[in-house]
Amino acid sequence: MAKHRSKARNKQRSSTRRTQLVGLTAALAATAGTIGFTASMGGTSTASTGLSPSQADALTAARVDRRDVGSRDTSRIDLSLAEAKAYQERAARSTLTARRALALSAAKAKSARIAAAKAKALAEAKAEAKAAELAKAAAAAKARAAAPRIVLPTTGYHLTARFNQAGGRWAHNHTGLDFAAAFGTPVRAVMAGEVIQADFEGAYGRQVKIRHADGTVTSYSHMSEFDVSVGDSVSAGTAVGAIGMTGNTTGPHVHFEVLPDGQNPVNPEPWLRAHGVTP
Known part of the structure; x- marks a missing residue:
């Protein structure tokens, strides 16, 4: 009888150990994702698994932990993706900013080069x-240095009347030198000066007067034309007109006078020689 009871207790302990081993194996398998269990809205069904309520609760808790772990992993992945996207956006903005800065710098450099080139050209x-x-x-x-300071009033001439010469052709003694030359021969200013008269002057015909730097006035009469006007500046040798026969004359010539004070004529010959030319 005692032997029978000992066998019954051993059998009961073996059954209990097998039940615990099966529950532990099932829990481990569920945790590893190899066994599926069905959970009802009000609790965990144990009819098809042979688990005790405590084992089912343990299994449910394991499943909840597993879901939470998966949810946290998913959240971490989503967060990593968001961070990666944000980093890419920041990198893109940084690249765009850098490109804009480079473009602006290049534009400024180009403008500076253009401005420098314009300044250099100017x-x-x-x-x-x-x-x-x-x-x-x-x-x-x-040219002024090379130009003569004084010239004779015309070229190709011969003198036909001298200063203070008497004769029936003049109301008074002759007041200048008569340089006879071919009609139309240029008449020239003897020195640099300013034209103060270019007009028809009675018996003198077409007459030009020039005032020189020292105040002396030279006069050119009987010309056929005027080549200057009042106010013109002339140099020695500038054409002021041409040999003609206007006024009181018997042949083509220029009547040349020298008036140191602008009023009273003097003998032109010594004046011309004193300035370096001889008629």
Whole structure:
């Protein structure tokens, strides 16, 4: 009898251990995702698994933990994706900003180069204009230096009357020198000065008067034409008219007078020689 009871207890303990082992195996398998269990709205069904209520609760808790772990993993993945997207957007904005900065810098550099080129061209143009102006002034100075200070009033001439010469052709003694030459021969200013008269003057015909730097006035009469006007500046040798026969004359010539005070004529011959020419 005692032996029978010992066998019954051993059998009961073996059954209990098998039940616990089956429950532990099922829980482990559920945790690893290899066994599916069905949960009802009000609790966990144990009819098809042979689990005790405590084992079913443990299994449910494991499933909840597993779901929470999966949810956290998904959240972490979503967060990582969002962070990666945000990083890409920041990188894109940074790249765009850098490109804009480079484009702006290039545009500024180009504008600076254009401005520098324009400034250089303007400076060169000014320098060239200044050089041309200086060259022109130098050429004019050279021409003035090379130009004669005094010339005779015409060319190809012969003297037909001298200063203070008496004769029936004049109301008084002759007041100048008569340079006879072919009709139309140019009549020239003997020195540089300003034209103060260019008009028809009675017996003198077409007459030009020039005032020179020292106040002396020279007069040219009987010309056929005028080549200057009042106010013109002339140099020695500038054409002021042409040999003619206007006024009181018997042949083509220019009547030349020298008036130191602008009023009273003097003998032109010594005056011309004193200035370097001999008629």
